[in-house]
Amino acid sequence: MNAVWRVARAAVRRRMLQTVVIGVVVWVSAATVVMALGLLASSAAPFDRAHDEQRGAHLAAVFDSSAVDRLAGTSGRAGVEAAAGPYALAGVEAADGGGFGVAGELTAVGRADPAGAVDRVTVWSGRWVGGPGEIVLNLPPGAPVAPGRVVDLAGGGSVTVVGLAFSVSQTADAWVTPEQATAWGSTASQMLYRLVDHATAADISRGEASVSTGLPLLGTQSYLAVKQRFSQEAGVYVPFLTVFGALGLAVAVLSVANLVSGAVVAGYRHIGVLKALGYTPNQVMAVYLVMVTAPAVVGTALGVCTGDLVGGPLVRDAVEGFGVADTGVPWWVDLAVLVGMPALVAVVALLPALRARRQPAAAAISAGSRPGARRAPRVQRALSGTRLPRSVSLGLGVPFARPARSALTAAAVVLGVATVTLAVGVTLSVTAFRDAANPTRANQVDVMAAVPGGTPADGPDDPLSELAPRLGDAQDEAVLRAAPGVLGVVASSQQLVRLVGGNETHVVRFYRGDASAVRPRVWAGAWPARGGEVAVSAKFLTQTGLALGDTTTLEQRGKRVPVRIVGVVLENVTGSVLGTWETLESLLPGSRATAYQVTLDPDADRDAFARAVAAGDPGIRVTPPRGGTSSQAVVIISTATLLTLLLGGIAALGVFNTVVLNTRERRRDLGVLKSVGMTPRQVTSMVVTSMAGLGLVGGLIGLPLGMVVHRVVVHAAAPINSPDLLLSVVPDLLLSVYDAPTLVLLPLAGVGIAVLGALVPARRAARMTIAAALRSE
Amino acid sequence: MHSDIAGGPIGEVVVGLTDVRKEYSDSVALDGVSLEIRAGEAVAVMGPSGSGKSTLLNLVAGLDRPTSGSVAVHGEDLGRLSETGLALFRRRRIGMVFQFFNLLDDLPALDNVALAAQLTGTKAPQARRRALELLDELGVAGRRDTYPAQLSGGERQRVAVARALVNRPALLLADEPTGALDSRSGEQVMDLLLDLNQIGQTLLLVTHDQRLATRCASRVVEVVDGRIARESAVARS
Structure with a gap:
């Protein structure tokens, strides 16, 4: 073992760059896997975890x-x-x-x-x-x-x-x-x-029958019904996180496989020399396993720490609404990655090492580290006749010399671009949904006139806590309409209302005036035009089991008003109901507006407007439009950004490694090319082109892949997807988010990843001393 | 052999080394070497292994830089050139032939030769025409589509010479050009170099093959321990 260890240690030192690259790729990959698995584990069953932790009631x-x-x-x-x-x-x-x-x-x-x-x-x-x-x-x-x-x-x-x-x-x-x-x-x-x-509704029914026999039972609640409500909340981001987690795993595994197999293949000659010296095939294999596993162990340990540090807050954000006490990355994820990642590296290293093990020493030595000749003659031949600069055409042919390595590198780029495409698409969809649900315009301001029902006012620091209009509703609206620069005013009142027959409370917003500029976008049906009509969120339909066209009854302080559901709006608020002022008058006669949405002339002086409002009624308050970004949107966008950076980084590191291996193998060729007059810039251009071509191919494949995954994710995460609610079609505005410039730019992300990864080793190759390179053979 | 040679007027100094010293981390490869080579000359640098003769060749080719002293080729001080400048210099002024040929394995013979021309900006068809002419002149045109691995040693070296000549260099450098060849192929390459020199190609050979030196060179420079130990004119055999 001493001989193995000594040689392995020497090999690690001699190949310091490769050792560092293995360590860094494994580090970033392990961190990504920890985050991905952490998010998957937490988002897969947050309710069950929380329920178990609390010994919840079935x-x-x-x-x-x-x-x-x-x-x-x-x-x-x-x-x-x-x-x-x-x-x-x-x-x-x-x-x-x-x-x-x-x-x-x-x-x-x-x-x-x-x-x-x-x-x-x-x-x-x-x-x-x-x-x-x-x-x-x-x-x-x-x-x-x-x-x-x-x-x-x-x-x-x-x-x-x-x-x-x-x-x-x-x-x-x-x-x-x-x-x-x-x-x-x-x-x-x-x-x-x-x-x-307690697994099924039938189990719960049997339990209910058992405990209630002979007793005056008034009502029951099954934990399955509660779980269903929570699952609807989690349903928005679980598909998204699942896909990102799977992509993270795939990119990490591909990059590590490419890296390690390349390292072993590059060491064939060394393997042959060791055999010639008397090392047994098993000892040679052990040397190579130690050589690649040692930096992998260090990288994994760092990756697990990084994953916990960065992933913890993400996991907490994702599951905070479930009341789970322990919301960090689960311990078993850390353990699985600590054991699994070095094992993966060892397994990936084992396959090429086994191949080398079978080779006779002389064959291993003569195989050297260069790819076999004539792997890419046709491609090179075809390219040499093109009008492309020779350095470019030579570069484009390089990937064909090592097709397996190039395929693995391209696959990592494909997944990297698919990730970027998905992240961009999801961010655009979330933004489109937010804009549709909460249309805000630059020339719009909100004026609060009372604490709306359902909005907590938290003590004296809350600006809403001191709202006390001095004037009546109509007078306040008149003050606003008379203020300088005002183009229009819409009054609204938010109330907490129960549905007859249910025990849930719903937030109902009633609008007075033309609400087209301030209301959420209508997804299906129409906006309520008269009293007795309401529009609801899709979640409301899912939650209540009602459908478009159904009639239900609102109840407030004993007063009941039947309403018909005439439209479904794009709003992600559970239980959201929107109606006209006439309906409010029927339900709560004499109610005043709790807020006014004011549209100003784009050139209006906002300060002058605020002063006029304060002068007219000091008890109402001008506030900027409230941000519509939900915590789910924040989780999704921040996760998308972080994982995109990580996966793009891993893909770029994979390219970096490929270029390091390629340039090392082609050291003599580079020396020859420089000796016949290839300039450093041409060398850089050739090496970068060799990967940019792969990047472009990866981009062109990754783009449609990412778009397909985006559609799947949006369909799965859409606020409604139940055919029996007549709303199985996901709105086009959530799906058709890629415009022409985006579609052109996204494949270039593959080129960007490739160029980013190739640039440093390319410049290094350009600076290589020719005499030393030619001696290396 | 009627290849057009751009060696410059006969007698003009093509290579000038002045008090050149080259150190590596733990050794001195050249120490105070001064040497002039004139247009049309064929100079053979001889010496035992490790004497510094390949280092001298690398310095003249601009593949390496001296620690001190100056190396001028065609009046151009190589020490003042950037890496790009050196590359352009090699492209225009230098042709190199190596002991182990250093052909690109992925390219057939014709493309190996044409490549050097294409790097100067010559269009592909034109570069191939020129490469084919040279292969024809060197007697290997029939092997133009053959890959280096399938060529004999002598054929490979002929292709390497064709590549070295494709841009009409002022100076042809050859590092042990017959060192990896059997005797028959070696003879052929010697004849080729002699022919080239006789039509005006300036030649700098590094060799420890006495026969090659006396047959091809007009002057022999002996390098021992990094210094020029002896210079002598040669009556070609």
Whole structure:
């Protein structure tokens, strides 16, 4: 082993550049794989992870309080693994409809403790309730709400929000002490169950039948239904992350395979010499395995650290809404990469090393490191007759001398360009969706007149918290219309409304005036033209099971208004409903606008406008249009950018390695060419051209591949894809995002990757000393 | 042999080395070498292995740079030329023949020769015509489409000579041109070089083949331990 180690160490030192390239490619590849697998693992089952971590309830059952004494006994019934409860249930509503910042009427559960055998609620801000008059809201970590707010209740009195907690099982809107729930007149009790069999809806039904036999059951909630709601949220980015993860793996494996096999092939002569010295075939193989695996181990370790550092925040962003406590890259991903990447390198090295092992020493020595002659005679011959500069035509023929190596390099470029194409397409689609959902124009400003329902106002620092219009709705609109530079005003009011028959609260926006400039784009159907008509988001349809043309009923403070769904808008907000002012008048007569969207003359003086508004009514506030970039869009765009840079970098490193190997093998040829008068610039041009040609081919193949993948991803991630909702067609604006200049530029990304990778070794080749090169043979 | 030669007026100094020293990291290859070669001369540089004769040839070809002293070819101080300038100089002024031919294995004989012409900007058809003329003159036109690996040693060297001549160089440099050839092929190459010199091609040979030197050269320069030990005129045999 000593002889093997000594020779391997010497080989590593002698081929320092190659060693460094192997280390760097493996480093970047390992980091990419860690991120890709981390994102895949986290996005594949965030709900399941969170549910397991919290020992979430498979079944939440609500019983009439009359049976409260018998409920604890249900924990021993057939099929029940664990149970918690009974907890008293009560409804609570803020005096101001949106006072809690989450919904009109909340279902508050009386629990003394967030822990327990089932549904271990995570308190992520503030503390758990300790006495009467305190409440903890159920919100996912990161929600823009802070504890400390005192909320006046509709029925009199007030409560203080002392903490924010999250139950992935969604067993409550809020929690209070049991005594508080009882004091609010609780008439129902909640039991939470973990079931032995819970994989299917039928399992849950059997469990429900088991626990409710002989008891006054009022209603149940299956964790499968909750999971379905979460999955819809995750569905937007999971296909995207899956594809990026797969691309990352493919590029990394291809680059490492190309790199390592090239290194071993380049060392054939060395292998022959070692055999001639008396090294056994196995010892020779061991030398080469050590030589390529040593830098791979170092690269892998660095890559895992880098992947954890960079990938952790991405994973956290991707799954933060699920309330998963441990949101970093899973440990098994690190372990798999630490073991798998060096193993991959060893396996890839083993294949050519086995070939070398079988070769007699003399043959290995004479094979040397040059490719066999006449591999590319026809191509070179054809190219020599063209009008291209000779350095260019020579360069274009180089890849044909090593077709396998060139194919691997081109494949890495293909995937690199496909990644760039996909990333550009996804970014354009996300941007197109955002622009369609939240059209903002440069000459538009928002004027806030009240805290809209569903929008939390977080204390005195929140500019919305002090909104108190001094004038009436009509007068405020008149003030705005009279302000300098105003072309048009649209009033809107945002309310939290329930649908009759459901327990979900929906954000409904009502518009007054011509809303065409400010409303989301209509995807299917039409924009509501009169009272009793609404447009909804596709997610609303998925969530409620309703379809375009159906009629449903809005309910607010006991008042009900039937509405027909006449349009579907491009908006990614769950439960979003949009209607006319007439509908609002029917539902909540006398409501005032909570905001005005004002269109200004492009040349208008905004400061003068703001001054006029403040002078007319100091209680309303001019704000810039709110940014429409959702956290999902941020995750997608930032992941796309990061992975594109990484994958493009790996592909460029693959090209770099290929050029290093090619120029080393063709050292004598380069010396000859220089000796007959090839200038350094021509040498650089020849070497760069040799890869630019591959890059262009890679670009031309990678572009359509990336476009196809983009279509697949957009179809999979589109907010609606259910044929029974009559909206199975993904809007063209999300698919047709590649314009002509983009289509021309994207294949050039392949050339860019190739040139980037080839430039440094090409310049190095150009500076090579001719005499030394000619002696090298 | 009637190849047009651009060797310059007979008697003009083509190569001038003045007090040239060349050091490598751990040795001195040339030390204080001064030498002049005039147009139409055929000079053979002889000496034992490691004496510095190939280094001298490399310096004259502009393949390497002296540590000190100057190397001028056709009045051009090579030390003042950039890498690009040296490449252009080699293209226009120098033809080189190597012991191991140094042909490009991927190209057939004709393209190997034409390549050097194409690098100067000559169009492909014109470069091929010129290359074919030379191959014809050197007796290997019939092997124009053959790849180097399928040529005999003598044929390869003839193709290499054709490549060296394709741009009508002022100076033909040959580094052990018969060193890798059997005796018959060696004889043929010697005849070829002699013919070239007799029609005015200035020639600088590096060899330790006494027969080649006395047959082809008009002057022999002996280099020992990096210095010129002796210079002598030769009556060609």
